[in-house]
Amino acid sequence: MEQHVSSVSPHPIPGWAVAVADALGPGPHVVVTGISPSGNIHVGNLREVLVGEAVVNALKAKGEAVRFVFHADTIDPLRKIAPGVPKDFERYLGHSLSRVPDPEGCHVSYAEHFLGPFEEALRRMAVDLELLRSHELYEGGFYAEVTREALEHTGELREILQEISGRKMPEHWSPYLPRAGSGQLTGARILEHLPEERKVVFVDEDGWEEVADYSKGEGKLGWRVELAARWKALRATFEPFGKDHTSRGGSTDTADRIAGEVFRYPAPGRYEYEWIQIKGRGAMSSSKGVVLLPNDLLAIMPPAALRRMVLGRDPGRALDLDLAEGFPRFMDEYKADAEEKPVPFAHLVTVAQTVGGDANKAAEMLRRGGYAEAASDPERLSRDLIYARNWAEEWTPESYGFGVREELPQETASLDVHQRRYLGAIAGRLEEGMDGDAVQDLLYRTAVEFGLKPKAAFGAVYMALLGKKSGPKAGPFVAGLATDFVRGRFLGVSEDTTPGEPTG
Numbered sequence: 001m002e003q004h005v006s007s008v009s010p011h012p013i014p015g016w017a018v019a020v021a022d023a024l025g026p027g028p029h030v031v032v033t034g035i036s037p038s039g040n041i042h043v044g045n046l047r048e049v050l051v052g053e054a055v056v057n058a059l060k061a062k063g064e065a066v067r068f069v070f071h072a073d074t075i076d077p078l079r080k081i082a083p084g085v086p087k088d089f090e091r092y093l094g095h096s097l098s099r100v101p102d103p104e105g106c107h108v109s110y111a112e113h114f115l116g117p118f119e120e121a122l123r124r125m126a127v128d129l130e131l132l133r134s135h136e137l138y139e140g141g142f143y144a145e146v147t148r149e150a151l152e153h154t155g156e157l158r159e160i161l162q163e164i165s166g167r168k169m170p171e172h173w174s175p176y177l178p179r180a181g182s183g184q185l186t187g188a189r190i191l192e193h194l195p196e197e198r199k200v201v202f203v204d205e206d207g208w209e210e211v212a213d214y215s216k217g218e219g220k221l222g223w224r225v226e227l228a229a230r231w232k233a234l235r236a237t238f239e240p241f242g243k244d245h246t247s248r249g250g251s252t253d254t255a256d257r258i259a260g261e262v263f264r265y266p267a268p269g270r271y272e273y274e275w276i277q278i279k280g281r282g283a284m285s286s287s288k289g290v291v292l293l294p295n296d297l298l299a300i301m302p303p304a305a306l307r308r309m310v311l312g313r314d315p316g317r318a319l320d321l322d323l324a325e326g327f328p329r330f331m332d333e334y335k336a337d338a339e340e341k342p343v344p345f346a347h348l349v350t351v352a353q354t355v356g357g358d359a360n361k362a363a364e365m366l367r368r369g370g371y372a373e374a375a376s377d378p379e380r381l382s383r384d385l386i387y388a389r390n391w392a393e394e395w396t397p398e399s400y401g402f403g404v405r406e407e408l409p410q411e412t413a414s415l416d417v418h419q420r421r422y423l424g425a426i427a428g429r430l431e432e433g434m435d436g437d438a439v440q441d442l443l444y445r446t447a448v449e450f451g452l453k454p455k456a457a458f459g460a461v462y463m464a465l466l467g468k469k470s471g472p473k474a475g476p477f478v479a480g481l482a483t484d485f486v487r488g489r490f491l492g493v494s495e496d497t498t499p500g501e502p503t504g
């Protein structure tokens with residue numbers, strides 16, 4: 001069955017999320033996830049949002065009121081140029097991501113350039129959240145009160161940071177980073193805090209005295225302090241973190257203490273999720289350029305499948321995404337749960353590669369192969385064909401069939417005389433109107449009769465049609481093709497005695 005969208009819980013709620021929700025206790029709840037849009041926002045980052053979403057759904061299922069927030073750290077300073085960004089962008093290092101231009105000129109800022117595609121993926125996946133941009137929150141005064149508090153507790157904050165990080169903080173350290181006239185957020189020295197005016201007086205890098213109004217976004221809190229401040233300002237009750245933040249002495253260690261001792265706000269519930277690797281490419285990392293974007297994956301599978309893939313059985317464990325050899329099996333497992341009579345993914349790939357974009361021919365091929373149900377839903381069929389085609393173009397392993405060959409494949413030269421005779425016999429026995437099961441049965445029975453091992457027999461079938469040693473399940477595959485075409489091809493192979501010279 002297709003999963004039906006309901007207002008309570010559109011997706012199955014995993015056990016780990018129910019356990020998290022139970023441990024959080026009564027609400028109201030605010031689930032926060034976040035990311036700094038300093039480079040491509042990849043599938044590993046999507047894992048954080050989907051962990052949040054699963055916990056939101058578990059809380060809603062318990063009848064709790066929940067607000068789900070995605071906090072985009074758009075005011076953060078640019079720390080490193082993302083791969084592919086022109087080198088001259090180094091002049092913007094230290095500037096807010098929301099105030100750095102888009103390297104490709106298609107969005108209003110550097111931040112939006114990377115946030116845009118991620119936001120689009122979240123919309124396509126119908127993730128129901130509030131996207132907050134930190135530069136807008138600061139500019140609107142949302143963080144003014146916690147900033148004032150932080151500035152008034154500068155000494156305590158410095159001590160906590162020193163204790164936990166083991167590093168001595170600079171003498172003029174401040175929890176607040178005012179923006180200098182140059183656009184720089186770093187390197188200033190604060191001289192005075194004027195709490196009534198919500199301003200700080202500071203000396204910039206070049207020695208000029210300036211003033212910043214912290215109720216108008218003329219600066220920001222440093223990351224570790226901001227994390228705790230944002231919990232309080234948003235009334236956060238839960239936030240998932242990747243393991244880079246939760247290591248000993250890491251940002252959650254300091255934020256936990258700052259929240260409790262300075263902001264008098266209890267640290268929100270937490271879930272530690274593990275990273276996602278791409279098989280053969282390593283852990284995903286925007287700064288190293290190893291990225292897979294959510295939209296890349298939405299090109300080869302529906303949103304519900306992507307949810308299932310990214311969360312995995314347990315997001316607390318590392319995930320090795322296999323998008324090549326292992327992908328058809330993943331899709332078949334997903335379809336087995338999501339559809340009444342799913343067409344095996346490998347079969348769809350062959351159909352897609354054989355008929356191109358012709359949905360009518362694809363439907364005909366599926367009907368013949370015994371997948372009448374799939375053939376009768378043209379909308380889903382054309383969608384599935386697009387997924388299959390996109391996957392084949394981007395991820396197909398070398399061993400995979402690439403669609404039925406129009407001409408007799410030269411690779412059939414490798415077939416021996418027994419395999420050729422076998423194909424000749426099949427050509428004589430194949431009848432118009434046989435369904436996938438009937439053809440499968442014929443292929444198998446004839447192999448037994450000819451004393452051929454199934455691998456040799458089916459291998460001959462794939463070789464004659466695809467020029468490959470393997471392919472989708474043979475019965476439905478062969479049944480899906482025009483009987484005359486298959487007969488002609490198999491006869492051609494059985495009569496071809498000049499290896500390497502196709503006879504058409």
Ligand SMILES: [Zn+2]
Binds near residue numbers: 103
């Ligand atoms: Zn752009």
